[in-house]
Amino acid sequence: MKNLIGRPAGTSADRPAARVPAAEAPHTVTEAVLPGIVEPEGIELRTRPARPPGPGQVTLAAEAAGISFAEQQMRRGKYYDQPPFPFVPGYDLVGRVIQVGQGVRADLLGRRFAVLTKTGAWASHVNADAEDLTEVPESVDSADAETFVVNGITAWQMLHRVAGVHAGDTVLVLGANGGVGSTLVQLARIAGAQVVGTASPKHHSAVTALGATPLDYRAPDLDGQLRALAPGGYAAVFDHVGGDGIVDSYRLLAPRGTLVSYGTASTRDDLGSSKAPVLKLLVRLLWWNALPNGKSAHFYNIWAGRRRLTPFRLKLSADLTQVLALLAEGRLTAQVAARIPLSRVGEAVRLAESGTVVGKVVLVPGQD
Numbered sequence: 001m002k003n004l005i006g007r008p009a010g011t012s013a014d015r016p017a018a019r020v021p022a023a024e025a026p027h028t029v030t031e032a033v034l035p036g037i038v039e040p041e042g043i044e045l046r047t048r049p050a051r052p053p054g055p056g057q058v059t060l061a062a063e064a065a066g067i068s069f070a071e072q073q074m075r076r077g078k079y080y081d082q083p084p085f086p087f088v089p090g091y092d093l094v095g096r097v098i099q100v101g102q103g104v105r106a107d108l109l110g111r112r113f114a115v116l117t118k119t120g121a122w123a124s125h126v127n128a129d130a131e132d133l134t135e136v137p138e139s140v141d142s143a144d145a146e147t148f149v150v151n152g153i154t155a156w157q158m159l160h161r162v163a164g165v166h167a168g169d170t171v172l173v174l175g176a177n178g179g180v181g182s183t184l185v186q187l188a189r190i191a192g193a194q195v196v197g198t199a200s201p202k203h204h205s206a207v208t209a210l211g212a213t214p215l216d217y218r219a220p221d222l223d224g225q226l227r228a229l230a231p232g233g234y235a236a237v238f239d240h241v242g243g244d245g246i247v248d249s250y251r252l253l254a255p256r257g258t259l260v261s262y263g264t265a266s267t268r269d270d271l272g273s274s275k276a277p278v279l280k281l282l283v284r285l286l287w288w289n290a291l292p293n294g295k296s297a298h299f300y301n302i303w304a305g306r307r308r309l310t311p312f313r314l315k316l317s318a319d320l321t322q323v324l325a326l327l328a329e330g331r332l333t334a335q336v337a338a339r340i341p342l343s344r345v346g347e348a349v350r351l352a353e354s355g356t357v358v359g360k361v362v363l364v365p366g367q368d
């Protein structure tokens with residue numbers, strides 16, 4: 001159990017909250033701002049005075065921050081519950097604690113943590129609640145760890161908490177070269193499952209290297225190929241594409257199979273409401289769950305359950321800790337597509353959206 005506030009775990013010492021020497025505290029913060037619906041080159045860099053961490057918070061000097069599909073949607077104004085423009089995007093980061101606020105254990109100083117932020121991580125320094133931190137093993141590179149924060153939590157929870165995948169199952173992962181997709185493939189293989197993964201042909205060798213059988217999601221006879229590889233149906237299908245194709249995903253399930261829907265990538269460029277595709281999807285899933293056929297259909301949302309904050313945080317941190325331990329043991333391979341300084345954020349976003357990369361483009365704020 002985490003104990004990052006108040007007394008150090010396992011001691012009775014009442015250490016006062018400490019601050020690092022003033023020289024280490026930042027005077028200014030550099031951050032990337034999404035000013036509105038813009039092309040990647042329209043993302044602005046700004047410098048502002050640093051704010052000290054509030055009670056229960058720490059200041060992290062960012063070492064790596066991820067570019068996720070969520071920001072592709074946000075810069076189009078298409079993410080389900082994004083804040084109003086302008087705002088600082090950035091779903092997750094890995095950073096080192098350089099300042100602790102009131103009530104936070106001083107021994108966090110100098111240690112490296114991962115944190116899921118949803119927005120705000122594309123910055124040189126980030127203030128975060130100490131209770132949201134998960135420690136990163138020192139043997140692991142920051143950018144490598146970064147690729148498994150939102151991706152690792154999402155993949156782990158969908159695989160083990162939603163679908164309950166077991167050894168011997170055959171599962172289907174759409175977008176098996178993407179950040180979440182490539183993590184799903186690896187975790188499913190570690191769990192002993194056989195994995196079929198859809199991806200563009202240029203990514204097939206990478207998907208094969210992860211241990212999955214790749215198929216081209218644009219192939220005219222995709223359905224036949226998928227059925228040939230799992231004649232009894234799939235124990236689980238992981239679908240981030242949504243749209244009408246979700247019907248095919250559901251039909252591919254084995255009699256007691258589980259559909260895990262977790263995105264609507266196919267509607268990223270559609271005009272209109274950002275909420276409508278998700279609501280339409282939820283209605284479909286509800287309807288399918290009412291059918292007496294033994295199959296189940298879920299929408300996974302990483303933020304679900306946050307109203308009960310303490311168990312939410314503990315579950316999230318426990319799951320991420322397991323993923324980072326697998327990385328430290330060398331059983332997971334980080335898919336870092338590129339490491340790009342925060343000052344070149346537009347270029348980094350352009351690359352992440354190019355459809356040419358395997359894995360995650362990582363911003364490295366310290367290397368400006």
Ligand SMILES: NC(=O)c1ccc[n+]([C@@H]2O[C@H](COP(=O)([O-])OP(=O)(O)OC[C@H]3O[C@@H](n4cnc5c(N)ncnc54)[C@H](OP(=O)(O)O)[C@@H]3O)[C@@H](O)[C@H]2O)c1
Nearest residue numbers: 068069154175178179180200240262263266300301302355
């Ligand atoms: N529900 C949640 O809590 C949650 C949490 C995290 C992520 N997500 C969702 O997970 C998805 C993946 O995120 P990510 O950061 O891993 O993205 P990513 O690294 O950019 O990967 C996206 C993947 O989707 C494929 N793809 C993109 N558009 C597609 C389309 N129209 N049809 C089929 N495949 C398509 C890409 O294939 P190509 O490279 O061949 O284009 C790539 O494999 C996103 O939809 C994101 O919103 C949801």
